Amino acid sequence: MATKKLAFMVKTLPYKTEESRLALTHAIASQTVEIYLEDGEMVEPVVAFFGDGVMNCLKNQKAMNTYGVTSIESHLKNSLLLDLKVLICKEDVERLGLSEDSLIMDAEDIGGETKASIVPFTEIMKEMETSDHLLFF
Amino acid sequence: MGELSSMTPTETLDVLGRVCPYPLVLTKKAVEKLPSGGLLKILCDAPASAEDSLPRFAEKQGYKFESTKLDDKGYWEIYIQKS
Numbered sequence: 001m002a003t004k005k006l007a008f009m010v011k012t013l014p015y016k017t018e019e020s021r022l023a024l025t026h027a028i029a030s031q032t033v034e035i036y037l038e039d040g041e042m043v044e045p046v047v048a049f050f051g052d053g054v055m056n057c058l059k060n061q062k063a064m065n066t067y068g069v070t071s072i073e074s075h076l077k078n079s080l081l082l083d084l085k086v087l088i089c090k091e092d093v094e095r096l097g098l099s100e101d102s103l104i105m106d107a108e109d110i111g112g113e114t115k116a117s118i119v120p121f122t123e124i125m126k127e128m129e130t131s132d133h134l135l136f137f
Numbered sequence: 138m139g140e141l142s143s144m145t146p147t148e149t150l151d152v153l154g155r156v157c158p159y160p161l162v163l164t165k166k167a168v169e170k171l172p173s174g175g176l177l178k179i180l181c182d183a184p185a186s187a188e189d190s191l192p193r194f195a196e197k198q199g200y201k202f203e204s205t206k207l208d209d210k211g212y213w214e215i216y217i218q219k220s
Contacts, residue, residue, distance in 0.1 A: 028158060028159075028162065029158045031158065031161075031162045031165070032157075032158040032161045032162060032190060034197075035161070035190060035193045035194045035197050036193075039197075078159070081163075082159075082162045082163070082166065083166065
């Protein structure tokens, strides 16, 4: 049995770019590729927000009002609904003056059971070191 | 009426309005929670999921699968029984 670990590293701001949306879409879609793989082959995704990328995790995004697009907030909640591992860089949360209360930490309102975690960057580095493929967005 | 559709489902999953990959991923999650022998009924209106990824998933897992397209309603009723 082989498990391929994919790390989706999000460092860009949420809007006027498709990068973080693509990261989440690909991370979610990676959960479906097993049906096309050989028996026993698995894919394990992890999504990490760091640098300016932590801004993707802000609550109460008004993307439809401002940009006419669906919000990253809903994509992030769908990721948690589907039990993806979501990490948010602690140092960057502090650097940007954010608090845990201001961030999307769960998707309980849509039935999600998994929570995001605010972790030191060293933990995100460990995820990168133990991943088979690193994808930066 | 097929073998599975004549049975009372253990759980029903409504993924109407959701497109690929959500129907499959939500189905996988729902099946994981089913007991062995449990029957999941799925309401799905995404053609790629109903006609490709969901039957492929069931086949790969060795689960019983049954699907009926309800043309008048515009969606599929899909049954997956966990082995």
